[in-house]
Amino acid sequence: MELTMTAARAGKLSSFLKNELKMSTGLVNKVKWADGLRVNGLSCHTNYQVEPGDVIAVRLEEAQPEYPAEQGPLTVLFEDDWLLAVDKPAGMLIHPSRNRITGTLANLVQGYYARTGQGAFHPLTRLDRDTFGIVLIAKNSHIHALLQQRKPRKTYEALVFGGPDGEAGLIDAPIARKELPSLLREIRPDGKPSVTRYRVLERGAQVSRLELEPVTGRTHQLRLHCAYMGFPILGDPQYGSEASMAFSRERDFETQLLLAKRLEFIHPITGQTMALESRMTLPELM
Numbered sequence: 001m002e003l004t005m006t007a008a009r010a011g012k013l014s015s016f017l018k019n020e021l022k023m024s025t026g027l028v029n030k031v032k033w034a035d036g037l038r039v040n041g042l043s044c045h046t047n048y049q050v051e052p053g054d055v056i057a058v059r060l061e062e063a064q065p066e067y068p069a070e071q072g073p074l075t076v077l078f079e080d081d082w083l084l085a086v087d088k089p090a091g092m093l094i095h096p097s098r099n100r101i102t103g104t105l106a107n108l109v110q111g112y113y114a115r116t117g118q119g120a121f122h123p124l125t126r127l128d129r130d131t132f133g134i135v136l137i138a139k140n141s142h143i144h145a146l147l148q149q150r151k152p153r154k155t156y157e158a159l160v161f162g163g164p165d166g167e168a169g170l171i172d173a174p175i176a177r178k179e180l181p182s183l184l185r186e187i188r189p190d191g192k193p194s195v196t197r198y199r200v201l202e203r204g205a206q207v208s209r210l211e212l213e214p215v216t217g218r219t220h221q222l223r224l225h226c227a228y229m230g231f232p233i234l235g236d237p238q239y240g241s242e243a244s245m246a247f248s249r250e251r252d253f254e255t256q257l258l259l260a261k262r263l264e265f266i267h268p269i270t271g272q273t274m275a276l277e278s279r280m281t282l283p284e285l286m
Contacts, residue, residue, distance in 0.1 A: 001118040001140055003058040004081065007050045013039060014046035016056055022146055022268060023058070031058055060140050062120040067101040069110035076112075077134060078276050082143045082269050084109065084119065085276050090132040090255040094123055109137060125154060125263065128220070130235075133260030133278040146268035153264040156212040156222055159257040159282050160231040161244035163200060163208030171196040171225040175218045184238055185220045187228045194218045196225045204285040206247065207234065211261075222258060233258050257282055 003021060017023045023031075028046065031037060036059035037044050050056065075087040086109065088094065093104040101107075106121045113119040122144035124136040136152060138144035176191030178184050185191075195215035202209040208231065212222050220239070226232055227239040234244060235253035263276045 001060055001062055001120060003060060003140070003142070005056050007052055007054045007056060010049070010051050012046070013037065013044055013048040013050050013056065016050060017046065017058070020269070021056075021058065021142075023142065027142060031060065034059070034061065036060070060142060062140060065106070065110060065121065067096040067104075067107060067110070069114045070102060070107040071111045071115075072108050074108050074112050075279060077279065078274075082139055083267070084112075084137040084139060085263070086135055086137070087278050087280050088127055088132055088135050088260075089280075090130050093129050094126050094135065095121075105135065124148070124152060125260065127260055128223075128256075128258075130255045131156075131258045131260060132255070133280050134263055134276060135260070136263055136265070136276070143268055147265065150266060151217075154214060154260065155262040155264075156214070157201065157259045157261045157282055158210050158212055158222065158226065159234045159285070160208050160210055160226050161206065161234055161241070161247055162231040163203055163210070164198065164229065164231060166200075168197075168199040171198065171229055173225060173228055175221060175224060177219075185218070185224055187224065192216075192218060194221055194225070196222060202285050207285055209282065209285055223256065253283075 005020060017028050032046055035043055038057040039048055039050060039054050077087060078085040088105050095106045096104050109121050119139040122138040122141060124138055124147050127135060138147060172195050173187045174189060174191030175185050175194040176188040178186050197213040197215060199211040200208055201211050214221050223233055223236050223239045232240045232244040234257045235248045236256040259280055259282055261278050265274050267274050
């Protein structure tokens with residue numbers, strides 16, 4: 001795919017690659033030797049003198065996905081030349097696996113690109129299959145690498161059975177993987193440091209709506225931390241308590257009620273502070 005920009009100043013092409021496009025020296029050399037630099041459609045060296053209004057294009061090689069593009073509904077929350085943000089429904093995998101190469105978010109995004117233009121699938125945020133909400137996707141590996149240097153701030157909302165005593169607090173409990181073949185995690189003294197901020201948004205008779213911010217990013221962290229503190233997320237079949245699961249079954253909650261609601265980050269190219277929100281919502285408090 002190509003990165004393109006219109007020059008707003010004069011200068012050597014190399015300075016635009018380094019400053020405006022934030023390309024490393026190694027990436028510049030790789031693209032240069034692959035004849036991937038163009039100014040106004042013409043092949044150029046890095047010392048080419050660019051003038052205001054010139055169109056700079058950089059061709060980045062992206063491996064073709066080994067999974068098919070699929071057409072289907074996709075809720076686009078934000079898009080520019082570099083990034084795509086979409087809402088993922090519950091029950092959908094982010095990326096194909098060895099056992100399943102269709103029906104994932106990646107398939108739908110590739111189908112979207114087939115209709116609208118070029119792009120690759122490099123998710124910056126990963127959600128469990130049954131967690132729903134916003135997913136941020138870099139359209140090429142270069143942007144993906146830039147965003148990983150300063151990862152987005154993620155805020156979730158959850159409906160939990162019961163609720164914390166206070167209105168806000170910090171959960172600090174180390175998480176370790178259970179012994180194989182289990183894929184689940186557990187709170188254990190020898191686990192990796194794991195911290196979650198929480199805030200009560202609303203309280204009901206038996207249920208609370210919480211805002212959750214994972215300070216660290218461990219697998220299953222929010223689900224496990226809520227369960228550990230005595231207020232498991234409703235609909236969670238793996239970490240829920242007997243009481244929370246019975247309550248969930250009575251109300252036909254078929255998925256865990258955990259919503260990736262908000263992302264805040266610095267745009268890697270424009271430097272703009274971005275704040276994106278999911279259009280999805282949790283059920284009303286009962």
